[in-house]
Amino acid sequence: MDEDKKKKAKKEAMEWIKSIVFAIVVAILIKTFIFNTTYVLGSSMYPTLQERDRLFTNKITMYFSKPDRGDIVVLKAPDNPDKDYIKRVVGIEGDIIEIKNGSVYLNEQLLEEKYIGEGAYTHTYDKSYWEVPEGYVFVLGDNREEGASKDSRSFGCIPVDTIKGKADFRYFPFNDRFGKLK
Known part of the structure; x- marks a missing residue:
């Protein structure tokens, strides 16, 4: 027994x-x-995202579709392979992006950006005009203060295949910012 x-x-x-x-x-x-979690460090996406926000990043959508304008994406940092950046897609292949007098123009039309701070001024660095090639996107941080975001203004358009996923849900903190990202 x-x-x-x-x-x-x-x-x-x-x-x-x-x-x-x-x-x-x-x-x-x-x-x-399928998905991953992302921890926000820094203020490059302020006011949309704040330091220490935690997000769900949807990877599976990247297998079936390309990112679209307005999507918040996590990408491999072009200037540091050990880092990821989180940015907003402003232009997709075929688009022309121009920054004039602190405003972003998409295909010669002023881009309406409700997600950036009131009166935000978009600074430029070496360039102010980009044509987005096939298989690439143009990304910007929502924080447009000078030097606040490393994005396509510094490193140019990024290949779609460097995008790791689309951030679409904030699961922490549990306050009025909890929920689907806009």
Whole structure:
């Protein structure tokens, strides 16, 4: 009888180990292919995002569609392979972006940007005109103060395949900013 208890305990332990391993594999697959979490550091997306916001980043949409204007995306930093940036897509392939007198123009039309601070002035650096090539997007941080955001004004248009996912939901902090991103 004692031998039966040992076999039963061993069998139960193996079932637990299998269940735990299965759960870990599923979690890794979800994190790798479906969604990830993003922790916001810095103020480059202020006022939309603030330091220490936590977001869900949807990866699966990137397998089926390209990013669209207005999407908030997480991308591999073009100037530092160990970092990711979070920015807003302002221009997609075929678009012409021009920054004049602190305002952004998309295809010769003033871009209405309700997500930036009132009276924000978009600074330029070496360039003020970009044509977005096929397979690329133009991204900007929502914080347009001089030097507040490393974005396409500094490193140019970015390849779509460097985008890791679309950030579309803030899950922390649990206050009036909790929920779907606009």
